[in-house]
Amino acid sequence: MKTRDRILHTSLQLFNEHGEPNVTTLQIADELDISPGNLYYHFKNKSEIIDELFTSFESHINNLLDVPEDIAGIEDQWLFLHLVFETIAQYRFIYQDLVNILSRYDKIQPRFKRILNRKLSASRNMCQSLVRQGILLANEDDLEALCQNMVLTITYWISFDKVRNVLNGQEMDISRGVYQVLAQIAPFLREEERRQLQMVSQAYIG
Amino acid sequence: MKTRDRILHTSLQLFNEHGEPNVTTLQIADELDISPGNLYYHFKNKSEIIDELFTSFESHINNLLDVPEDIAGIEDQWLFLHLVFETIAQYRFIYQDLVNILSRYDKIQPRFKRILNRKLSASRNMCQSLVRQGILLANEDDLEALCQNMVLTITYWISFDKVRNVLNGQEMDISRGVYQVLAQIAPFLREEERRQLQMVSQAYIG
Numbered sequence: 001m002k003t004r005d006r007i008l009h010t011s012l013q014l015f016n017e018h019g020e021p022n023v024t025t026l027q028i029a030d031e032l033d034i035s036p037g038n039l040y041y042h043f044k045n046k047s048e049i050i051d052e053l054f055t056s057f058e059s060h061i062n063n064l065l066d067v068p069e070d071i072a073g074i075e076d077q078w079l080f081l082h083l084v085f086e087t088i089a090q091y092r093f094i095y096q097d098l099v100n101i102l103s104r105y106d107k108i109q110p111r112f113k114r115i116l117n118r119k120l121s122a123s124r125n126m127c128q129s130l131v132r133q134g135i136l137l138a139n140e141d142d143l144e145a146l147c148q149n150m151v152l153t154i155t156y157w158i159s160f161d162k163v164r165n166v167l168n169g170q171e172m173d174i175s176r177g178v179y180q181v182l183a184q185i186a187p188f189l190r191e192e193e194r195r196q197l198q199m200v201s202q203a204y205i206g
Numbered sequence: 207m208k209t210r211d212r213i214l215h216t217s218l219q220l221f222n223e224h225g226e227p228n229v230t231t232l233q234i235a236d237e238l239d240i241s242p243g244n245l246y247y248h249f250k251n252k253s254e255i256i257d258e259l260f261t262s263f264e265s266h267i268n269n270l271l272d273v274p275e276d277i278a279g280i281e282d283q284w285l286f287l288h289l290v291f292e293t294i295a296q297y298r299f300i301y302q303d304l305v306n307i308l309s310r311y312d313k314i315q316p317r318f319k320r321i322l323n324r325k326l327s328a329s330r331n332m333c334q335s336l337v338r339q340g341i342l343l344a345n346e347d348d349l350e351a352l353c354q355n356m357v358l359t360i361t362y363w364i365s366f367d368k369v370r371n372v373l374n375g376q377e378m379d380i381s382r383g384v385y386q387v388l389a390q391i392a393p394f395l396r397e398e399e400r401r402q403l404q405m406v407s408q409a410y411i412g
Binding site for chain 1: 224302318347361385404408
C-alpha cells in the first residue's frame with residue numbers, strides 16, 4: 001500500500017475507534033510509524049484527510065441511494081437497508097460525532113445534507129413503490145412521517161448501539177438496526193406481508 | 207447570581223451552542239470576564255463542570271421518567287414527550303456529542319445508560335397502559351420494537367434537527383420531534399384515537 005493510502009486507512013480506523021475530535025495528526029503518524037513531516041507531505045492537515053475520507057464515503061453511499069423507480073417487494077428494501085447500514089458502519093466516525101464534525105468542517109455540511117435528502121428520497125421512492133403494489137397501506141402524512149423516522153433511525157442507529165452496547169465491549173449489531181427500521185414499516189404492511197416480515201425478521205436478528 | 211452558578215450557566219450555554227469538545231475552560235472564563243484562577247477556584251477542571259451539569263440534568267429527567275402505572279390516554283403520553291424533549295433541549299450538549307462525551311467521561315457513562323433504560327421503561331409502561339385500555343393494539347414483539355424506536359427518536363431528534371435545520375440558521379423545533387414519536391405509535395392505535403391524533407397533531411406542528 002502507498003503511504004498516502006496507508007494514512008487514509010489508519011485515520012479511518014482511529015477515527016472510528018476513538019472519535020475524530022480525539023485523534024490528532026501526530027497520533028496518526030505515530031500509529032503508522034512515520035514522521036509527522038512525511039504525513040504533512042501527503043496531507044497538509046487533518047481537514048484534508050477528513051475531506052478525502054468523506055469523498056470516499058459519499059461515492060459509496062450515493063451509489064446505494066440510486067434506487068430504481070420500482071422495487072420487488074419488501075426484500076429489496078431489506079437488502080437496501082442492510083447495504084446502507086454496512087456503509088455507514090464503515091465510516092461511522094462521521095455519524096458518531098455528526099453535529100461536531102459538521103460544525104467544524106463547513107465544506108462537508110452541505111454535502112452531508114445532500115446525502116440526508118437522498119436518503120429521504122430513496123425511502124420515499126421505495127415506500128411509494130410498495131404503495132403502488134398494494135403492499136403498503138398509508139396516506140400521504142403517514143408516509144412522510146414514516147420516511148422521516150426511517151432516515152433518523154438509519155442515521156443514528158450506530159451511535160445508539162454504541163452508547164448502549166459497544167462502549168460496554170459488545171459487538172456492533174447492524175442487523176438489529178435494520179430490524180428497527182423495518183419495524184417502522186411493518187404496521188403499514190398488508191396482513192400477509194406483515195406476517196411474513198415478522199417471521200423472517202425474528203430469524204434475522206436471531 | 208453567585209460566581210459558581212454563573213460559571214455553570216455560561217458553560218451550559220457555550221456547550222449547547224458550540225459543542226462541549228470545542229469549548230475550553232479558558233473560553234468560559236473569558237466569556238464571564240473572570241480570571242482562569244477564579245474559575246479553577248470553583249471547578250478544578252472542565253470535567254467537574256460537566257459532572258455538575260450532568261447531575262442537574264439527571265435530576266430533572268429522572269423526575270419526568272417517574273411515570274405512573276396508568277396514564278389517561280394518548281394526551282398524557284403527548285405531554286410526557288413534550289416535557290422530556292424540553293429537558294433534553296435544555297441540556298442538548300450531552301446529546302449532540304453523546305458518543306464523544308460518554309467515551310471521555312467514564313463516570314457519566316453508566317449514569318446515562320441508566321437514564322436510557324428508564325426512558326425505555328417509561329415508554330413501555332405508558333404503551334402497556336394504553337394496551338390495557340384497549341386503545342393500543344400490538345403484540346409483545348411489536349411493542350418492544352416500538353419502544354426502542356421511540357427512545358431512539360427521543361434521544362437523537364435534537365441532533366437530527368440541528369444537522370438539518372439549526373446549523374442553517376433555523377429555529378430548533380421540538381414539536382416536530384414529539385410528532386415524529388407519536389407517528390410511530392399512531393399505526394397501532396384504535397381507529398378512533400388514531401383519527402383524533404392525526405387531526406390534533408397536524409394542528410400542533412402547524
